[in-house]
Amino acid sequence: MILYLASGSPRRAELLQQIAAPFSVLKPPGIDETPLLAEPPLDYVLRMAKQKALAGERQRQRDGSPTGWVLGADTSVVLEGSILGKPRDPAHSLSMLKSLNGRTHQVISAVALLSGGQVRQAHSITTVTFRFMEDARLAAYVATGEGADKAGGYGIQGLGGAMVASLSGSYSGVVGLPLEALVSLMDETGLEYWQTNEDG
Numbered sequence: 001m002i003l004y005l006a007s008g009s010p011r012r013a014e015l016l017q018q019i020a021a022p023f024s025v026l027k028p029p030g031i032d033e034t035p036l037l038a039e040p041p042l043d044y045v046l047r048m049a050k051q052k053a054l055a056g057e058r059q060r061q062r063d064g065s066p067t068g069w070v071l072g073a074d075t076s077v078v079l080e081g082s083i084l085g086k087p088r089d090p091a092h093s094l095s096m097l098k099s100l101n102g103r104t105h106q107v108i109s110a111v112a113l114l115s116g117g118q119v120r121q122a123h124s125i126t127t128v129t130f131r132f133m134e135d136a137r138l139a140a141y142v143a144t145g146e147g148a149d150k151a152g153g154y155g156i157q158g159l160g161g162a163m164v165a166s167l168s169g170s171y172s173g174v175v176g177l178p179l180e181a182l183v184s185l186m187d188e189t190g191l192e193y194w195q196t197n198e199d200g
């Protein structure tokens with residue numbers, strides 16, 4: 001079975017490459033990522049992952065590509081029950097980082113695998129505690145631009161790793177794809193990983 005990654009996130013492609021999972025990238029148009037009124041964060045993240053997989057499936061059909069499993073994923077930062085998505089601009093990035101500074105938040109990542117009428121979902125919830133940093137340091141981080149396209153305005157896999165005091169849960173989930181949960185779904189669906197040679 002072919003695995004299609006319905007994502008524009010280079011991190012998600014890199015995480016699939018890390019476990020040598022063969023896949024093709026679909027680039028569906030974006031979906032409406034507005035949370036519903038009072039929608040619990042986990043429900044929101046699961047819904048987004050599924051919507052992305054559905055948009056990917058429609059794109060696959062438009063492309064006339066063979067059937068397979070379509071993977072959608074979503075990652076959100078959650079601070080005291082509020083969802084922090086991607087920052088709108090540098091000022092928004094700075095205010096997000098100030099709100100996370102010296103405190104503990106959750107990073108929820110969900111995946112959805114869709115094929116025909118079937119959808120399988122899994123998720124990770126990771127607890128991340130930030131060190132306390134001076135505002136000038138946070139502003140310097142924002143100026144690097146690293147967090148501009150990332151939930152919560154930071155990237156743990158880059159310079160942002162230096163803001164983290166502790167983590168409990170799935171590191172890959174924070175980066176965008178919870179490999180522990182995903183690999184279980186891949187085993188269930190017969191999708192391959194560890195394909196270390198081209199004709200393997």
Ligand SMILES: Cc1cn([C@H]2C[C@H](O)[C@@H](COP(=O)(O)OP(=O)(O)OP(=O)(O)O)O2)c(=O)[nH]c1=O
Binds near residue numbers: 006074077156174
């Ligand atoms: C917290 C955090 C998030 N992120 C990224 C993961 C996701 O790519 C992004 C959250 O936005 P998402 O909406 O989950 O994903 P995306 O828009 O980047 O990609 P697509 O919808 O096309 O799949 O933030 C990091 O790379 N590092 C981090 O430390």
